[in-house]
Amino acid sequence: MNLLFVASECTPFVKTGGLADVIGAVPKSLAATGTQVRVLIPCYPALAAVAAGGKSVMEFDDLFGGPARIIAAQADGLEMLLLEAPHLYDRPGSIYLGPDGRDWHDNDLRFAALSFAGAQIGIGCLGDWVPDVINAHDWQAGLVPAYLRQHDGLTPPVVMTIHNIAFQGVFDATRLSALRLNADMFTPEGVEYYGKISFLKAGLALASKITTVSPTYAAELLTPEFGMGLDGLLRARQADLHGILNGIDLDVWNPETDAAIVSTYSARALKGKAKNKAEIEARFGLTSGTGPLFCVVSRMTSQKGLDLLLECLPDLVGQGAKLALLGSGDPDLERAYIDASNSYSGSVGTIIGYDEDLSHLMQAGCDAILIPSRFEPCGLTQLYGLRYGTLPVVARTGGLADTVIDANEAARLADCATGFQFAPVTAHGLAHAISRCCNLYQNPKAWTATMRRAMRHPVGWDLSAAAYLDVYRSAQER
Numbered sequence: 001m002n003l004l005f006v007a008s009e010c011t012p013f014v015k016t017g018g019l020a021d022v023i024g025a026v027p028k029s030l031a032a033t034g035t036q037v038r039v040l041i042p043c044y045p046a047l048a049a050v051a052a053g054g055k056s057v058m059e060f061d062d063l064f065g066g067p068a069r070i071i072a073a074q075a076d077g078l079e080m081l082l083l084e085a086p087h088l089y090d091r092p093g094s095i096y097l098g099p100d101g102r103d104w105h106d107n108d109l110r111f112a113a114l115s116f117a118g119a120q121i122g123i124g125c126l127g128d129w130v131p132d133v134i135n136a137h138d139w140q141a142g143l144v145p146a147y148l149r150q151h152d153g154l155t156p157p158v159v160m161t162i163h164n165i166a167f168q169g170v171f172d173a174t175r176l177s178a179l180r181l182n183a184d185m186f187t188p189e190g191v192e193y194y195g196k197i198s199f200l201k202a203g204l205a206l207a208s209k210i211t212t213v214s215p216t217y218a219a220e221l222l223t224p225e226f227g228m229g230l231d232g233l234l235r236a237r238q239a240d241l242h243g244i245l246n247g248i249d250l251d252v253w254n255p256e257t258d259a260a261i262v263s264t265y266s267a268r269a270l271k272g273k274a275k276n277k278a279e280i281e282a283r284f285g286l287t288s289g290t291g292p293l294f295c296v297v298s299r300m301t302s303q304k305g306l307d308l309l310l311e312c313l314p315d316l317v318g319q320g321a322k323l324a325l326l327g328s329g330d331p332d333l334e335r336a337y338i339d340a341s342n343s344y345s346g347s348v349g350t351i352i353g354y355d356e357d358l359s360h361l362m363q364a365g366c367d368a369i370l371i372p373s374r375f376e377p378c379g380l381t382q383l384y385g386l387r388y389g390t391l392p393v394v395a396r397t398g399g400l401a402d403t404v405i406d407a408n409e410a411a412r413l414a415d416c417a418t419g420f421q422f423a424p425v426t427a428h429g430l431a432h433a434i435s436r437c438c439n440l441y442q443n444p445k446a447w448t449a450t451m452r453r454a455m456r457h458p459v460g461w462d463l464s465a466a467a468y469l470d471v472y473r474s475a476q477e478r
């Protein structure tokens with residue numbers, strides 16, 4: 001099967017969050033099933049070197065305001081299709097935000113162009129390679145089925161994947177013609193969304209199948225609380241909605257071989273983990289404590305519940321535990337954690353920024369990872385935590401609920417616990433889970449057994465890749 005992925009980011013080239021990890025990992029797992037995946041993403045400056053080694057395979061005289069072309073290149077085991085459109089993507093800084101910290105003013109055109117190019121490939125404009133199915137990821141690729149709908153000839157089915165429904169790509173209705181959408185697309189069955197245009201809504205309404213990144217999130221999305229305005233549409237399309245759990249790239253995230261960590265280790269030989277811990281303590285200015293060293297590696301937004309953790313810090317520190325936080329986002333939260341590092345000097349350490357290597361070291365060096373998300377479609381950091389024996393302490397929501405086995409009495413008797421879950425998602429609930437984690441830490445034998453179990457828990461892509469393949473096949477049958 002020929003499969004085209006359309007997405008706005010992809011590891012290891014350009015990443016702001018978990019979407020990139022998934023786009024970089026799934027094609028490799030699908031390759032083992034005989035599926036050829038090509039990944040279409042914008043050619044941001046970070047991809048210039050990859051593009052330089054590639055070959056131009058398609059040209060546009062005017063792609064939403066300027067000339068553009070698609071460059072085919074192989075890099076890091078991936079078949080990339082880079083949409084080179086300097087007027088849209090050749091900009092310094094964030095791929096989504098301008099220097100003022102706000103969305104680029106023309107994000108509608110930038111990602112309409114990505115979707116338009118994806119649709120052009122879908123109708124065979126590359127010539128020798130035509131996708132059997134297109135998998136469009138998140139709102140940035142949401143218009144792919146809209147542009148295909150405007151084409152008269154044969155078109156491939158589209159599978160729309162929701163990584164995070166909070167981002168819906170909503171723009172003013174007056175942008176319709178600038179986005180090259182026909183007037184008859186502006187209907188509740190098309191791109192219209194409460195009087196505006198929503199790219200994600202368009203994708204969900206017009207795709208053959210819809211997937212999201214965990215079974216629990218698939219169920220949550222049908223409720224007003226989690227569906228964020230799209231729950232009605234998703235309920236209507238429930239038969240086509242599939243929750244498929246994310247996996248992780250077991251080669252990139254492997255404590256036995258990870259080049260970004262100080263000392264490698266395995267479930268059998270855990271000794272190396274201590275050296276990584278010492279390095280984290282040094283980097284974050286922490287002293288050794290009697291309790292566990294917790295970490296957070298996260299975008300700092302209200303989704304991630306880090307305001308709840310702030311409330312728990314006196315309790316956490318009072319139990320002899322430590323916290324190392326790496327993240328960036330909401331300026332108020334950033335400031336609050338920097339203040340907390342000063343107030344609890346030696347016990348709480350904060351590094352504001354984005355640092356891929358340090359995120360690996362934190363997974364290797366910490367005892368437990370805190371993920372108090374208010375909603376979490378899947379979450380990847382708890383999966384990295386499992387793989388690195390860094391016990392996840394997670395809110396019972398979305399994919400967090402599907403991937404961590406809570407160390408309650410039953411699970412401990414059955415020897416199957418891999419971490420801690422809490423609900424409701426409140427500061428009180430989180431504090432209780434932190435206490436349970438601190439208690440287990442005081443029992444080294446039980447703690448080590450839980451670590452080893454966590455490290456052996458399957459977190460690869462095998463099962464999920466097969467589930468995606470089933471969805472692609474059923475999309476083809478329609």
Ligand SMILES: Nc1ncnc2c1ncn2[C@@H]1O[C@H](COP(=O)(O)OP(=O)(O)O[C@H]2O[C@H](CO)[C@@H](O)[C@H](O)[C@H]2O)[C@@H](O)[C@H]1O
Pocket residue numbers: 016017018019021022163164213246297298299326327328353354355356359376377378379380381399
């Ligand atoms: N400051 C920092 N420095 C270095 N690395 C950092 C970092 N902050 C975050 N990261 C990394 O970014 C990724 C975050 O992925 P998540 O899946 O946890 O959340 P995200 O909300 O971005 O993804 C969305 O899409 C993914 C993919 O489907 C879903 O799992 C998730 O639930 C959904 O919200 C991880 O690889 C993490 O290590």
